[in-house]
Amino acid sequence: MDILKTVRNWAAALAETVISLLALGIVLQILMGGAAIPFFGEPRIIETVTGHINSLGGEGIVGLVAIWVLYSIWKARK
Incomplete structure (x- = not known):
C-alpha cells in the first residue's frame, strides 16, 4: 500500500506541475500577444x-x- 501512496503522490505532483505550466503558458500568451515565447515556441x-x-x-x-x-x-x- 505504501507503493500506491507514493505513486498517487507522484501523480498528483505531476498534475499540479502540468496545470501550473498551462497557466503560465496562458498568461505568457496573453502578455506576449501570440509571439514566440522562449521554451514554449509559438504556443x-x-x-x-x-x-x-x-x-x-x-x-x-x-x-x-x-x-x-x-x-x-x-x-x-x-
Missing part, C-alpha cells in the same frame, strides 16, 4: 483549451458529466 494554448471546452460542450449532457467527473476527481485528490 496555441488558449486556442487548444477553448477547442477542448467547445468539444465537451458540443457533446451536451455527456460533456457536462465528463467535466463534473474530472472536477470531482480533482477535488478528491487530497
